[in-house]
Amino acid sequence: xxxxxxxxxxxxxxxxxxxxxxxxxxxxxxxxxxxxxxxxxxxxxxxxxxxxxxxxxxxxxxxxxxxxxxxxxxxxxxxxxxxxxxxxxxxxxxxxxxxxxxxxxxxxxxxxxxxxxxxxxxxxxxxxxxxxxxxxxxxxxxxxxxxxxxxxxxxxx
Amino acid sequence: xxxxxxxxxxxxxxxxxxxxxxxxxxxxxxxxxxxxxxxxxxxxxxxxxxxxxxxxxxxxxxxxxxxxxxxxxxxxxxxxxxxxxxxxxxxxxxxxxxxxxxxxxxxxxxxxxxxxxxxxxxxxxxxxxxxxxxxxxxxxxxxxxxxxxxxxxxxxx
Amino acid sequence: xxxxxxxxxxxxxxxxxxxxxxxxxxxxxxxxxxxxxxxxxxxxxxxxxxxxxxxxxxxxxxxxxxxxxxxxxxxxxxxxxxxxxxxxxxxxxxxxxxxxxxxxxxxxxxxxxxxxxxxxxxxxxxxxxxxxxxxxxxxxxxxxxxxxxxxxxxxxx
Amino acid sequence: xxxxxxxxxxxxxxxxxxxxxxxxxxxxxxxxxxxxxxxxxxxxxxxxxxxxxxxxxxxxxxxxxxxxxxxxxxxxxxxxxxxxxxxxxxxxxxxxxxxxxxxxxxxxxxxxxxxxxxxxxxxxxxxxxxxxxxxxxxxxxxxxxxxxxxxxxxxxx
Amino acid sequence: xxxxxxxxxxxxxxxxxxxxxxxxxxxxxxxxxxxxxxxxxxxxxxxxxxxxxxxxxxxxxxxxxxxxxxxxxxxxxxxxxxxxxxxxxxxxxxxxxxxxxxxxxxxxxxxxxxxxxxxxxxxxxxxxxxxxxxxxxxxxxxxxxxxxxxxxxxxxx
Amino acid sequence: xxxxxxxxxxxxxxxxxxxxxxxxxxxxxxxxxxxxxxxxxxxxxxxxxxxxxxxxxxxxxxxxxxxxxxxxxxxxxxxxxxxxxxxxxxxxxxxxxxxxxxxxxxxxxxxxxxxxxxxxxxxxxxxxxxxxxxxxxxxxxxxxxxxxxxxxxxxxx
Numbered sequence: 036x037x038x039x040x041x042x043x044x045x046x047x048x049x050x051x052x053x054x055x056x057x058x059x060x061x062x063x064x065x066x067x068x069x070x071x072x073x074x075x076x077x078x079x080x081x082x083x084x085x086x087x088x089x090x091x092x093x094x095x096x097x098x099x100x101x102x103x104x105x106x107x108x109x110x111x112x113x114x115x116x117x118x119x120x121x122x123x124x125x126x127x128x129x130x131x132x133x134x135x136x137x138x139x140x141x142x143x144x145x146x147x148x149x150x151x152x153x154x155x156x157x158x159x160x161x162x163x164x165x166x167x168x169x170x171x172x173x174x175x176x177x178x179x180x181x182x183x184x185x186x187x188x189x190x191x192x
Numbered sequence: 193x194x195x196x197x198x199x200x201x202x203x204x205x206x207x208x209x210x211x212x213x214x215x216x217x218x219x220x221x222x223x224x225x226x227x228x229x230x231x232x233x234x235x236x237x238x239x240x241x242x243x244x245x246x247x248x249x250x251x252x253x254x255x256x257x258x259x260x261x262x263x264x265x266x267x268x269x270x271x272x273x274x275x276x277x278x279x280x281x282x283x284x285x286x287x288x289x290x291x292x293x294x295x296x297x298x299x300x301x302x303x304x305x306x307x308x309x310x311x312x313x314x315x316x317x318x319x320x321x322x323x324x325x326x327x328x329x330x331x332x333x334x335x336x337x338x339x340x341x342x343x344x345x346x347x348x349x
Numbered sequence: 350x351x352x353x354x355x356x357x358x359x360x361x362x363x364x365x366x367x368x369x370x371x372x373x374x375x376x377x378x379x380x381x382x383x384x385x386x387x388x389x390x391x392x393x394x395x396x397x398x399x400x401x402x403x404x405x406x407x408x409x410x411x412x413x414x415x416x417x418x419x420x421x422x423x424x425x426x427x428x429x430x431x432x433x434x435x436x437x438x439x440x441x442x443x444x445x446x447x448x449x450x451x452x453x454x455x456x457x458x459x460x461x462x463x464x465x466x467x468x469x470x471x472x473x474x475x476x477x478x479x480x481x482x483x484x485x486x487x488x489x490x491x492x493x494x495x496x497x498x499x500x501x502x503x504x505x506x
Numbered sequence: 507x508x509x510x511x512x513x514x515x516x517x518x519x520x521x522x523x524x525x526x527x528x529x530x531x532x533x534x535x536x537x538x539x540x541x542x543x544x545x546x547x548x549x550x551x552x553x554x555x556x557x558x559x560x561x562x563x564x565x566x567x568x569x570x571x572x573x574x575x576x577x578x579x580x581x582x583x584x585x586x587x588x589x590x591x592x593x594x595x596x597x598x599x600x601x602x603x604x605x606x607x608x609x610x611x612x613x614x615x616x617x618x619x620x621x622x623x624x625x626x627x628x629x630x631x632x633x634x635x636x637x638x639x640x641x642x643x644x645x646x647x648x649x650x651x652x653x654x655x656x657x658x659x660x661x662x663x
Numbered sequence: 664x665x666x667x668x669x670x671x672x673x674x675x676x677x678x679x680x681x682x683x684x685x686x687x688x689x690x691x692x693x694x695x696x697x698x699x700x701x702x703x704x705x706x707x708x709x710x711x712x713x714x715x716x717x718x719x720x721x722x723x724x725x726x727x728x729x730x731x732x733x734x735x736x737x738x739x740x741x742x743x744x745x746x747x748x749x750x751x752x753x754x755x756x757x758x759x760x761x762x763x764x765x766x767x768x769x770x771x772x773x774x775x776x777x778x779x780x781x782x783x784x785x786x787x788x789x790x791x792x793x794x795x796x797x798x799x800x801x802x803x804x805x806x807x808x809x810x811x812x813x814x815x816x817x818x819x820x
Numbered sequence: 821x822x823x824x825x826x827x828x829x830x831x832x833x834x835x836x837x838x839x840x841x842x843x844x845x846x847x848x849x850x851x852x853x854x855x856x857x858x859x860x861x862x863x864x865x866x867x868x869x870x871x872x873x874x875x876x877x878x879x880x881x882x883x884x885x886x887x888x889x890x891x892x893x894x895x896x897x898x899x900x901x902x903x904x905x906x907x908x909x910x911x912x913x914x915x916x917x918x919x920x921x922x923x924x925x926x927x928x929x930x931x932x933x934x935x936x937x938x939x940x941x942x943x944x945x946x947x948x949x950x951x952x953x954x955x956x957x958x959x960x961x962x963x964x965x966x967x968x969x970x971x972x973x974x975x976x977x
Contacts, residue, residue, distance in 0.1 A: 036532070061507070062590055107325040117532055122603075123619070123624050135622045136315040137324060140333045146528055149538075149593070149620035151606045154782055158921035167922060170890040176925045195374070214460055218350070218431055262955040274375055279446075279463070289436075292465045293943035294952060297961045303371055306436070306463035310450045311625055419641040434534040451638060454647045468939055472764035481765060484733040490768045522723045565798040576798040608795060689821070689902055725832070746847055750917075760907075763936045764904035774842055777907070779920045803846055817961070 037115035038148075041068040041106045045077040045085045047091060048181045050184035052082055054121035055097060057150050066113070071103040073081060078165055091179045107142040118147045129172040194231060194307075198225040198263045201241045202234045203339045207222055207313035211278035221253040223270070228260040229328035231265060235322055236344060248336045264299040275304045295310050352462075355382040355420045358398045359391045359497045361405060361425045362478055364470035368435035369411060371464050378410040380427070385417040390392035392479055394501060421456040432461045508586035509619075512539040515555045515654045518562060519635055520628035525592035526568060528621050535567040537584070542574040543555040547640045549636055549660060556633045562650045589618045665743035666776075669696040672712045672746055673705040674810045675719060678784035681762045682749035683725060685778050692724040694741070699731040706793055706817060719807045735770040746775045823898035823933075826853040829869045831967045834951055835941035839906035840882060842935050849881040850899070855954045856888040863974060866947045868966055881951045892927040937974045958967060 040058055044051060044067070058065045060170045067088055070079040079087065086151065088099045102109045113143060120131050137145035157178045168174050168186045174182050201208060201224070202292055215222045224245055228238040238242065238258045245256045259266045267275060275295065277288050291302035316334045325331050325343050332340050354372055358365060358381075381402055386396040389477045393401065399455045401423045416423045424432060432452065434445050449461035473491045480499050482488050489497050511529055515522060515538075526644050538559055539541045542552040550558065552572045559570045575579045581589060589609065591602050606618035630648045639645050646654050668686055672679060672695070678680040686693045692772050696717055707715065709729045716727045730737045738746060746766065748759050763775035787805045796802050796814050825843055829836060829852075843850045852873055858867040864872065866886045874914035875883045887894045892943050895903060903923065906917050944962045953971050962969050 046601075060615075061617055061619070069272060077217045103327075105324065108327070108329070126849070132622060133315040133317065136625050137320050137334070139624075141324065141329055144531075146532055147622055148532070150616055151603060151610075151620070151624070153610075154607050154785055157782055157785070157917040158916060163918060163922050167890065167926065170893070171887075172890045172893070172926055217458075218460055218462070260955075264950065265955070265957070265974045289465060290943040290945065290948060293468050294948050294962070296465075296467075296954065298957055301374075303375055304465055305375070306465075308446060308453075308463070310453075310462055313449050314625055314628070317644055366950055404768055417641075419638065419643045422641070422643070447629040447631065447634060451634050451648070455638065455643055471719065471939055471942070472761040477761060477765050481733065481769065484731075484736070486733045486736070491765070566694070574798075575799045576795065579800070604786040604788065604791060607789050608805070612795065612800055688929075689931055689933070759876055760936060764939050767936075767938075772845075774846055775936055776846070777936075779917060779924075779934075781924075782921050 036062060036117065037064075037066065037110075037113060038062040038117040038119050038128060039066045039068050039110045039113075039115050040121075041102075041109075042160065043077065045079055045087060045161050046084065046164060046186055047088050047180075048156070048159045048161060048178050049119065050152050050159040051112060052091060052176075052179060053153045054150050055092065055095070057096075058119045059096055059177065062117070064145050065094070065098075065119070066115070067097055067099045067107060067120065068106060069099065070106075078186070080134060083185075087182055087185055090181045105141065106123065107138045107145055107171045110145050111142055116145060118145060118146040118166050120149050121152045123147050157161045193219060193220075194223065194267075194270060195219040195274040195276050196225050196263070196267045196272050197224045197276040197278075198227060198259075199265050200227050200229065200234065200267075200318065201245060202236055202318050202322065203241065203321060203343055204334060205313070205316045205318060205335050207224065207309050207316040207334075209248060209336060210310045210313045211230075211276065212249065212252070213306050215276045216253055219274070220349075221255070221277070224254055224256045225247070225263060225266060226256065227259050227263075228256045235343070240342075242245075244339055244342055247338045262298065264295045264302055266324070267302050268299055273302060277304060277306050278309045279306050331341060350376060350431065351378075351380065352431040352433050353380045353382050353420070353423075353424045353427075354433040354435075355384060355427050356432075357384050357386065357391065358402060359393055359475050360398065360478060360492060360500055361402050362414075362470070362473045362475060362496075364435065364466050364473040366493060367467045367480050368433065368464050369406065369409070372433045373410055375464075376431070378432070379412070380429070380470050381406070381411055381413045382420060382423060382494060383413065383415045384420075385415050392500070397499075399408040401496055401499055405497050409423055416489065419455065421452045424459050425456055430459060432459060434461060435466045436463050456492045470484075493496060507534060507588065508537065508581075508584060509533040509588040509590050510539050510581045510584075510586050511590040512536045512541060512573075513582075514541050514543065515546065515559060516550055516632050517555065517635060517649060517657055518559050519627070519630045519632060519649050519653075521592065521623050521630040523562060523650060524624045524627045525590065525621050526563065529590045530567055531568075532621075533588070536569070536590070537586070538563070538568055538570045539577060539580060540570065540572045541577075542572050549657070554656075555601070556611070558653055558656055561652045574646075576609075576612065578616055582613055582614050587616060588597075589616060591618060591620050592623045593620050610659065613660045664690060664745065665741060666690040666745040666747050667694045667696050667734065667738045667741075667743050668747040668749075669698060669730075669737075671698050671700065671705065671789065672683045672716060673789050673790075674712065674792060674806060674814055675716050675767070676784070676787045676789060676806050676810075678749065678780050678787040680719060680807060681781045681784045682747065683720065683723070685723055686747045693726070693747070694743070695725055695727045696718070696737060697727065697729045698734075698736060699729050701794050703770075705713075705816070708768065715810055715813055718809045718817075720798050733767045733769065735773055739770055740811075744773060747774060748775060748777050749780045810817055821847060821900040821902065822849075822851065822894045822898060823847040824851045824853050824891070824898075824900050824906050825904040825906075826894075828855050828857065828862065828946065830864055830946050831869065831949060832942070832962060833944045833946060833963050833967075835906065835937050835944040835962075837876060837961055837964060838938045838941045839904065839935050840877065840880070843904045846935075846951060847902070850883070851900070852877070852882055852893060853883045853894060854884060854886045855891075856875075856886050863971070868970075870958075872967055872970055875966045879904050879943070890926065890928055893924045895930050896927055901930060904932060905932060905934050906937045907934050918919060923955055 069084050084097050116136050164174050226238050226241050242256050383395050383398050399413050540555050556570050587642050635645050690817050697712050713727050854866050854869050870884050
């Protein structure tokens with residue numbers, strides 16, 4: 036069965052990698068969908084985020100794609116059935132509930148499944164990572180080495 | 193008794209209409225107050241949102257007004273006693289509590305009453321509606337037909 | 350319009366009195382409905398709680414009744430339209446949402462309205478009051494004098 | 507892949523049936539695990555709850571079993587990989603997070619997946635159902651007909 | 664300054680030990696206060712819980728005491744200024760807020776301070792520990808060895 | 821022991837002053853750290869906020885400093901051990917948990933302690949203060965007189 040894990044991944048964190056590992060473990064394979072947001076200003080371009088994810092996930096049964104429209108439209112197009120979401124916190128939960136409900140109204144046959152993030156990654160977010168790196172802090176414990184290097188390179192520019 | 197239901201309504205959703213219907217049912221009449229925010233960039237102008245609400249609410253005992261100041265000041269000016277709020281989720285709840293407490297400090301005689309939105313509308317927000325429409329998604333199940341048409345027309349521009 | 354404020358009131362706290370005062374201010378009158386629970390062991394009998402409320406609310410336009418069935422059945426019987434609930438905290442909110450939704454399924458014409466408790470009473474519950482009194486603590490700042498006296502008398506027995 | 511949906515189901519509600527339907531849709535089949543709790547007093551025996559679920563789920567690719575130990579032990583014994591949970595509300599979420607974390611410590615290879623309940627069932631719980639039925643209320647909109655009948659029969663005794 | 668960490672500790676978990684370690688690190692010393700609840704049925708007696716804590720905390724600058732009244736009364740008696748609480752989850756937070764507010768009304772000079780539990784212990788509770796042990800599960804990753812042994816011995820009886 | 825209370829304080833509210841007063845009461849002294857954010861547009865400059873805080877806190881054992889980097893780096897530099905945070909609401913709590921966890925990864929020896937704000941200040945935020953003042957509302961009940969005057973002067977410009 037085709038499962039899709041959508042997100043901004045700006046940048047990918049160890050929390051994202053943990054969700055991906057668990058999802059592949061359950062569904063055998065996974066499509067990671069990088070959202071190409073036109074609104075939010077991102078640190079990395081969608082293509083850079085795709086490349087970062089592909090490096091980090093090399094050897095895993097994971098495909099990385101970029102999509103700029105509605106997630107449910109992409110999932111339907113590729114014949115997928117399941118949207119995967121990782122959950123960190125209660126405030127996340129409500130946003131997820133809202134999105135899942137809206138997605139269900141748009142495509143009733145596609146289900147949203149939530150995977151609990153490992154508790155050691157439970158309070159890592161891309162925004163916190165960027166904030167810490169911006170102030171010269173060490174992010175090596177919360178992102179993969181490839182991402183650590185890329186963030187530092189990007190921020191130096 | 194005069195009750196006022198303030199909001200951005202950018203655009204009005206079926207969730208808003210549900211709250212308005214229930215409030216009219218309780219208080220006999222209702223004033224819907226469209227906030228003319230100077231900060232947030234809105235999809236529709238305050239006047240357009242007023243017109244949309246008036247079309248959708250035609251025949252109901254509802255007056256629609258635009259106001260750019262503090263809600264409590266407007267409510268006091270028209271001799272109102274009650275501010276109506278609809279509640280979707282827990283995160284809403286805390287913001288509402290904060291606003292209600294501040295409003296109480298500003299005008300102790302005006303009460304904030306919360307109406308539970310119907311659960312079929314519980315996870316619809318104006319922001320989600322705009323996000324879905326922006327990506328070409330179908331919003332006809334979450335907004336009235338008049339609003340659906342207006343959003344599609346506006347976004348095509 | 351007839352509004353009903355149901356609860357256990359075991360014992361009534363200043364938080365309850367605050368909600369009642371605000372509800373009377375809005376609706377002109379109020380029926381306080383004391384739940385005669387067959388399950389929970391209560392400190393005061395339903396009759397004692399009714400008497401306590403009547404003493405504390407003397408002179409206010411409030412009627413106190415005892416009811417052992419579903420709140421919505423009582424509200425419908427007396428031709429009421431509105432159930433009033435006070436809200437202290439987020440965890441309350443979810444329980445209230447669940448009850449309001451169930452009540453709506455039972456009686457779609459009866460609405461549940463939530464009044465924000467004054468913030469100085471926001472974290473008082475009957476259970477905390479009983480726990481503190483049980484250990485000989487001073488509850489005079491969180492319950493009316495009549496209730497304070499009754500609780501101390503009851504606990505001494 | 508074998509997925510297990512554990513719970514008390516005392517009684518099964520339309521919310522449970524909704525989760526089961528979605529889980530079968532995703533995983534092809536499902537094992538529903540009725541917890542035989544030694545502590546909580548239940549309305550129906552574990553065997554009665556199993557029979558109710560089997561009647562309601564007849565024709566669906568669902569197996570119903572009774573288990574009195576740890577869920578993860580059962581899942582491991584039958585070679586399962588996934589525990590399914592339905593989520594109604596934020597307070598549920600935290601309990602689920604706690605259980606999922608503990609289960610992960612007990613059996614790191616078993617994942618907990620959360621399915622969003624349909625919003626029309628989002629605030630139905632077995633406890634509310636029992637409370638309403640206990641007071642003679644109509645539960646036909648929140649449980650399957652078979653369960654409705656069984657609850658009314660059981661409560662009359 | 665004298666800081667007091669009250670709780671049931673039935674049994675003590677690695678989460679409790681983590682809070683105690685952090686509190687000693689900040690305040691130099693700590694008094695752990697074992698609540699002798701007359702209501703809740705506990706697995707261990709207050710004396711047994713005191714002995715378990717003393718064994719586990721040997722060599723640390725921690726005193727363990729039993730108290731059956733209000734925590735604030737004890738803290739005041741020994742000239743303490745601070746009540747320490749560990750926080751696991753949002754639902755905890757609201758209960759803590761309620762207790763802290765009540766304690767402040769009882770003794771305005773005593774403050775409640777919350778220490779964030781280490782995220783690896785964030786979803787361990789005494790109740791979950793007992794539930795898992797009751798079903799023969801392995802609790803060695805969530806309690807100290809001394810407690811693990813004592814729980815297994817106690818449950819065998 | 822050196823404790824640091826970081827924040828934006830744009831502007832300082834009675835809620836902040838309440839936390840500061842309680843923290844000084846516990847730790848004897850306090851360093852208030854004004855964040856010089858490069859991102860958020862603030863009403864007052866960091867220097868103006870520092871001056872406001874110094875005026876309001878005159879005579880208290882409080883030092884006010886400006887810092888533009890990571891809080892933990894500053895705390896470490898001055899040999900501090902504790903970061904103080906005030907808590908208003910559940911949504912705050914999750915953000916605080918996320919920041920505290922990240923800070924712990926960056927500097928494991930520095931602890932984050934949460935002080936409960938007095939309930940009469942529990943729903944005051946700098947943002948609400950600015951919103952009310954922007955609309956010509958009275959903020960004298962939620963900020964110190966010095967801040968009230970400064971906000972009105974600044975907004976007139």
